[in-house]
Amino acid sequence: MVQLPAVASSYYCRCSKCGLDRYHKVVTHTNETTVRLKCEVCGKTGNHNLEVKKSTSTAKSKGPKESKKTISAKAAAHAAEFEVFKNANNADGALTYSMKVTFKESQVVQHPKFGLGLVRSVQGDKIEVFFEDEVRFLVHGRV
Numbered sequence: 001m002v003q004l005p006a007v008a009s010s011y012y013c014r015c016s017k018c019g020l021d022r023y024h025k026v027v028t029h030t031n032e033t034t035v036r037l038k039c040e041v042c043g044k045t046g047n048h049n050l051e052v053k054k055s056t057s058t059a060k061s062k063g064p065k066e067s068k069k070t071i072s073a074k075a076a077a078h079a080a081e082f083e084v085f086k087n088a089n090n091a092d093g094a095l096t097y098s099m100k101v102t103f104k105e106s107q108v109v110q111h112p113k114f115g116l117g118l119v120r121s122v123q124g125d126k127i128e129v130f131f132e133d134e135v136r137f138l139v140h141g142r143v
């Protein structure tokens with residue numbers, strides 16, 4: 001357990017706005033380990049966690065098994081972007097993919113193998129499609 005400073009008492013710590021150690025007024029106890037502080041100089045309020053950070057060495061010692069699970073920032077951004085797209089679109093308005101169909105930019109595509117996708121750009125006989133796993137270039141408009 002962490003001993004939190006009493007509400008309305010002063011707590012001396014670094015203010016992120018001032019960039020200096022300042023006296024802060026304890027506004028409230030947010031939870032068991034966090035207090036809401038108000039800088040007495042600039043008035044900035046913010047949560048301050050008093051919990052003692054546990055050593056990360058145990059997590060690191062797990063080694064490669066742990067790092068495999070780590071998603072790259074790029075993949076995470078891609079997944080987040082797809083989530084937004086998927087929430088805004090569904091298969092109802094989608095055009096089933098076939099190389100014989102001519103697609104337009106921003107067309108929603110239902111691909112039998114890759115699932116729902118969005119045409120990001122049309123480059124001649126190729127379309128750049130944003131799918132859940134990755135961006136693919138597909139042919140289109142082949143008669």
Ligand SMILES: [Zn+2]
Pocket residue numbers: 015016017018019022039040041042043044
């Ligand atoms: Zn401040």
